[in-house]
Amino acid sequence: MNGAATHGEHGTGTRGQDGQGWRYLLDEGTDPAGRIPVHAVQGSWPPGPDAAHRPNPRHRRPLPDPVPADAPPPGLPPLGAGRRPAGRALLSWLEDTRGPRLCRVAGSSGSGRTHLLTWLAAACPPDHPRPGRRVHALLDVEGLTVRSAATRLADLLGLTAGNPADLLEALQDGTPRTVVVTDLDRAGGPGLPGTPERLVRELLAPLLSVPWLLLVVEAAHGPAADLLTAAAPGGAVLDLDQPQWTDPAQYAAWCARLTGHQVDPATTHPSPGLAQLAARTPGAVLDPARTPAERATALADAWWAALPEAERRALQALSTADGPLSTDLWATLPGAGGERTVKSAADLLPPPPMADRWRLRPDELAERVAADRPPVDHAAMMWEVAGGIPVRADGGPDLAASDPERLALLLRHASAGDPASPMLDELDLLLHAEPATVTAAFQRAEDAGAPRTPLAEAWRLAAPDRAALARPADRAAVLHAWLTGRDAESAAHCARLAEARWHTVWNRPAAGPCMTALGVGPLAGRLLLADGASLHVCDPANGEPASPAAPLTLRHPRALTATAFGGALLLDASGALQSVTVDGAVGAPAGALETLGPVTALAGHHDALVLGLSDGRTTHSTLATGLSHCPETPLHEGPVTALGVTDADGGTLVVSGGEDGRVWTWMPGRPPLPAPVDRRPHAVTAAALGATPAGLLLAAAWSDGLLRLRRWGDRHRGADIRLGAPVRSLAVTPDGLVVAALPEAVLALTLVDRGSPG
Template structure:
């Protein structure tokens, strides 16, 4: 991601250098003998030696590195600075310091230990018992990023921005076990390396193969389609089969019905692991955005863009995805949507070695060309090929259709043609003709035989699929009786929901013999059928998403969609796919997006599969501070008790982390956007005045925390802590404690937290699922007896509760634990969900303790342990990468495209 938001007017000014003097200090070296006294803790441990020599005006504190009293040197160093600033001779300064009580960590100077020696000898004395610091411990499974050479970069660009690194002997385009895939390089369109995504399953032992078992019962497959069904089940079970299969066939060939059967025969929880479909994406009417949002939701993930979905799928988990009706993507509003979905969404997915894709897409289309080009070794199952339909069973099925007797040999192998033939007077078709030609001939005969009085009802279907109830309300349809009679002659919908003219040749024939669709008239008729409230206002909640979606689809070509898209209540209750397509149609037409359009895009993943109340809550969060009137309306529609105070985002910005500022940044919220650390006023949600942005190191991080003095610390993926020190800082206890932690926990450091305002305590999560708490003054490490998590800890938090100190931990196993570490009580399991925890936070507020946990599927759960009532669940359209709670109870969620601040009361 680019750092192009690094804008500071000071960078345009001429450089002006000013010599700044450092504080006065005593000399730190001498060749003359030195006097010294020991600093001793109340427990009798020597923390170091304070030495001086008036001959050279020298004085220094020699800390004993063998003692874990990190503050000792800082304390006496500061006292010597004060004495030098007062102009005291070293010996006079020491006499005064002998009366200094010191602290538990620095120790007190012992006059009885006074002695004389040389400085080298004293240095050797201080070093006794000291061992070189241990190497920093890498978390289990950590691996360095492999380099990307220009040739691989070009290949990654050609493959849609992703290139996988596999063990020798494997072809990334073929079937590769996840354990043999090291990971993937992600590159920009220009070939710049964005990140290497390590596969957590790389190098693991093969999972034991469980017995196949019975699995769920396979539902019957009629119309002679058992050969096709067996082929698809075989493709699922065959480890050597191509990872991509395109299901082709003419309109009416039964492609969607076959895939619906497959999904029922292979549910994601099927006891037979080789017979599972993990997600089905019905692409009809969808755009790239809508398809991405919905597919992620059906996989139990959250993603705004194809790149985010790809990132979420770099977990090494085998999945099988099915896409239906790709040819109908975008509808009439965005006819190029199918190709765009194929190129922008599905082509990158085809590169993932542990994914299998089965896509319904007719041959000879731009989308099919894109998919076949991206997976040249893929399979194609064309239902127009007679071998996939048993002729005898097909004939038996045709005989049971009723109506006009069907000559099965003339319509084989198309179920759609058979259904239409059963509703058409006897017509002779050429069995050798292509299915499309036979469909055109049959459609012409059907239309000719249709009673004149029923033609208006059928013409009403030419405008697009509608439900049975809405069909009768369309202008010119002739009313319920005409629709009922027409429905007996129109092939019934396979899904039992929306009526449409099928096959496509029938729709084309009806449209050719009908006047142009009057979209404005359709809008009025559909709107007239919307239920009304007592005051006469439309009752959009009762209208249903299908009716409102159809209304919007006709309002766009009628040029009157703007008023609908400007109504938050309409957006909340309408079909999300129709809303997304309408906004994208307006964007393609060059209309500048308003606040609602921007909020819809940001909240999209929560809107695609959420409830009306959930959509209203997500829109409210992103509208806060942008359009207060619309935000208030969405808040009322959501029914939530919380209120969004503001939302913060920057153009083209990707939010990485957030944490509360302290010290000189107290009262500010630190937000890492791209490669810049900014400070935000938590009251207004705007950039805080008087603070300059800070450049962040270009390393992937898993946590960010702030020290009491205003320093910031980043925990890297390799378990190393990188400090952003203050310019006048000479180290502090927190810095040393964090460095110590990275060297002394056997399973590395995977999560970090402090209480911020004070640097007295650190919480550490490690790669083995353990939680640790220890004071920064070198005190004992407290840990539960057993690991709390299966796998690495991914997030930790600290707070003060009425019962004392509280630590939270979240893990890769989806669990959240609470541990009152100061009370001696055992940890308590707070939550458990089937996806990774991405962030936790806790704080004592005026209203009591508040805890927050976030998971990788976008769910955020807020709890008040001291209050009655259920937890508050939020989905705002993205994965919360970090969470903060301040003492006032303001909850700030760092989502990929911005920060949202919530008031709970």
């Protein structure tokens, strides 16, 4: 494997100094091109010229490993086709603490790149006892856009993001991760040419700047691979077309076990895909002196010439799909010949990487079949595919009863025939089709210059390419949230389909990162909203501004709170507090904040401030008297990341969330509860409490995008909500509205009883 990184004394410096991405300040002597431990990073700056420095709380504090060192290591899964040398090379790269952060797995189509990386992920689970043998995400980007790839990767990592910028922000938590990306060259599919290159520029290259992240990418030699090399010139390359990565004896033994025609391993080495196709081709004669791609072309010609006419037509039908198909759907395509012919044709193909997801492979075979068929009539195909949709009693199409794969194929042909197809306005179709196909269709319309519709904008913000939104009802619930204020009719339709325990009351879009807090003192009964450039005092019932906006100079706030003085306080990512003047009133008197020191979370209540610290402690300080209360022992392991406070039971009730995923409640002057009220394996990003007409309401959000609303003392009355973006801050109004601030909007939600009108 070539491309070892160079090492040396580089001195203190930054990584990513072009100003376009995240920048990092490294310890003296750290190689910016190599592996960078989290504790060697002093801090970072977000993109932009006015970004504030973020100190790294883990600087010079090596991370404890949550996996017991004495845990038995899992055995390596079998790796066939003689690929053990390639597998050992990848394991060595993973464990090389001085190696480059990128490894590209190259080779011709059929060389076994995807199979090898799937094996690597299985051999290196995230909880492997050896830290150097952990893969945290295996992302297949075939057919994905940049947005859907970012969304799915965040989902696999236990984060939430609707675009690469959100994902990069979420990855600043300092957690070491290894990400494996397969099928880069098939990103976007035939309908979105250039997507592999876009994926490198907009997602993978920025990921390579994150010091504690390793990236393994499957990409053949070509434009996307060249962009990867430019982003990481010292990256390693494992080219599976090179014979040293395949053991000849093991490869020959594997070829001997293939069913079908006898394969001469010397003529197909080192390509498993070539051998599988040769086993299905009678009388195949290959020249081992030619390249694997040249041999694949010659073999595809011989294979095609030997096929019966019925199977040829079935395979031509498969080639029109622009993506993998199940045998059931394949058998219904025009010209496929039905179930029996399709089964016979499938037996003539190399086995698919995923069970019953057929496509023509290797690429040379797909090109040969496509060259021998007439051009695809997408309009005719659209109507043929639509003919397989069940019909309701009233004669209309029953999309809910249809196969999501069929609806996706219908949408692919509609989009190929007309990028701005009216089918993109068919809400029920989008709710029941495979989400990645819908995202790609919207991307195709955008690239063609079509105006972005309210539904397209709601789909983008909902980021439905996630496992949690696999059910159409869950997808309808989150689309309802983002259609509110954009398309009332579609929003109401989604609400009816979702039958959710929650409802969106209003939606206020914003142009920057949003924060929210309830007003106190002179601002009691109002809602504070910060949108990145201004602070607005709003009516909580509808989110409309009630007074002129106050300008903000802090561009990347972490928390916002109102104070008894009539103004507000902002907490930035460095832990510093800034006073904000609202309608002439200051957030804090001069000098009042200087003694507080750096904090990690903030909440205000009457004339008190609640502060969270990096060591897991929380304090409640009354400004008028100077009295402070703090639980005797820290409630959290690691920094406090979110705080909320309200009146309850004749006193003050505080809720705190931490990087450890725990949510605690406590009252000043009283001992805390014996256990947290909630816990999840993800960092808490926001928390709030409120006394409402229906009782005390607790809201908490975690880094994987889950927002949980619960009535106090009743675990069965509430809702788990995923809005498609990280919730940055929360507020609960006295009327029971939960106001959630996200990167591009502020939403007001309410819990509803099942069966009540939404």
